[in-house]
Amino acid sequence: MTGLGVEIKGVVKKYGTLKAVDDVSLRVSPGELFGIIGPDGAGKSTLFRMIATLLLPDSGKITIGDRDVVGDYRDVRSVLGYMPGKFSLYQDLTVRENLDFYASVFGTTVGENYHFISDIYRMLKPFEKRLARHLSGGMKQKLALCCSLIHRPQVLLLDEPTTGVDPVSRYEFWEILKRLSADGMTIIVSTPYMDEAYKCSRMAMMIGGKVIKEGTPDDIIAGYNGKLWKVSGREVYGMLLAVKAYCGVVSCDSFGDSLHVVVRDDIEGLRSYLREKGYDDVTVEATKPTVEDCFIELVRDGCSDR
Amino acid sequence: MKRMLSFVKKEFLLILRDKRTMLILLGLPVVMILIFGFAISDDVRNVDVAYYAHRENILIVKVMERIGANETFNLVGRCGSLREAEDALLSGEADIVVCFDDEFGAQQPIQGKTASVEILADASDPNTASTGVAILKNVMSRYYMEHTGNESLINPHTRLLYNPAMESTYNFVPGLMGLILMLVCAMMTSIAIVREKETGTMEVLLVSPTKAWMILLAKMVPYFVVSCFNLATILLLSVYVLGVPLSGSLAALISVSALYIMLALSIGLFISTVMKTQVTAMLISVITLMLPTMLLSGMIYPCENLPLPLYYFSMIVPARWYIVVVKKLMIEGLPFIAVAKETLVILAMFVVMLALGVKKFNDRLE
Known part of the structure; x- marks a missing residue:
């Protein structure tokens, strides 16, 4: 199976005076697993709805393959699988009834395409007769995924599919997506979780309606400008406050059980400052930035530019 | 066709599993008939x-x-x-x-x-x-x-x-039929469609090759069946409990009622295309349907007693025409030809509302 490419050119969407999506241009190649990463309110869902033909862009153009999402929206809808951010199945139907219903909505049957979703549906099989409202968060999302896959779409749009899902289910979910993309399906997925960026072949970072960075996860990390230090010690929270109070610090964020710190000039200054403050068991070492660090840097630079 | 069937099946399952809605759909007509038939009448007792x-x-x-x-x-x-x-x-x-x-x-x-x-x-x-x-x-x-x-x-x-006791029961039954059928069909359909918008399932349905009219039609079929069931309940209660005579042609009465039900469904459809939440759909249904149906249809006050502007306004209240039909067919026992004008008005309203609803139904989110 070959997926279709998605091309987004200069798309703007305004709600009143608010620009929910502000001049976004992206190109997603066929078969890519493309991530759109950004906090809540970054404009991800609005962008997804425009790709899904549900909202009309105020300006700009989106094409899927060679079909325009505005002019050829009927054609687009037949090649598209869309899973909205909100759980969008019928709570009062059972797992199987939901699947059967969506299969017939898309003019197919579960039997016809079962092999296509069998990997995922196997996990749901024991709960076939359960009402959708009684499923766990992870199960719901898997069911929703099954429903959006049942007609073998060429392009799959997933709006925050892992939000509110436990880590194990999230892991499983991404493994499924990787397999689908390896089979040639084009997948665009949004997420607020930075750590999921590594699962994507390419990604775009969105904030305030704009794409502030685009590339492979490695590209993005390579684009990190500063020098990042990992500060760890016993009392992390106290240290966080202390480091933030230090005048030479550019940014300091907690990262698991340690701190990621960027300093203006010499790191020795921070070392001796912490020793003065009584944190003598502190280790300070250079560390590789993560996608999250890149995001923080980009947001910080964006703020200082304004 | 298969697609249509599975839509209808889904809709029935949803109605059947939503016990509260079921209760309203099927219980409301019974309760209203009994309340209006026995409790609310303008004869004086005790x-x-x-x-x-x-x-x-x-x-x-x-x-x-x-x-x-x-x-x-x-x-x-x-x-x-x-x-x-x-x-x-x-x-x-x-x-x-x-x-x-x-x-x-x-x-x-x-x-x-x-x-x-x-x-x-x-x-x-x-x-x-x-x-x-x-x-x-x-x-x-x-x-x-x-x-x-x-x-x-x-x-x-x-x-x-x-004798006021006898008369009031007779008068209320046609009005009540007009009211109940209108409310159940229009309000319930509009709420059912708006609910899908609210829960987000409409988003997925829209992003499918299914045509809009099919989604709408599939919504209307189950409510049409429920309404026919209600019609039967009301007629049985009226005749056997309240003692209202059924002097005209039953077939004619049922045919015009079915037409009226379809009109109500298309009104519900139209409301749902304009409203965004279940609460507003409900409120608008009550304001634009329940009150005019009760007050401006001749159900409680004769239309002839209305001030002139309201009298003209009552012309567009569907129940006004339907009530006349029921009175003539059921109580006065007139032949179908006597209600031809009213039936035509209802038919015209149905065509207009359906056209508006389908035209207005947005297959996007905005």
């Missing part, structure tokens, strides 16, 4: 009557006995004084007090002096008061005539010429 007489005599006792025997009145007793009579009215112990003067039924009437009776009524409920008083006068004058053979001095009120 009027408490007390009397006051300074000196009691056999005639007064006989008159009061006769009053107490009437099914409209409950005799509550004698008041010792005018003061007590007033207290009884104020406290609600009595709705009407009959005051006899000393000349009434006296053994030796004083020459040249006429006996007089004063009737005090609590008019805070004007309907009970006026109707009660009228019936009371009637009872008394009839007794007086039988007793003396003389022409009554009290003129019976014309209001007593018809």
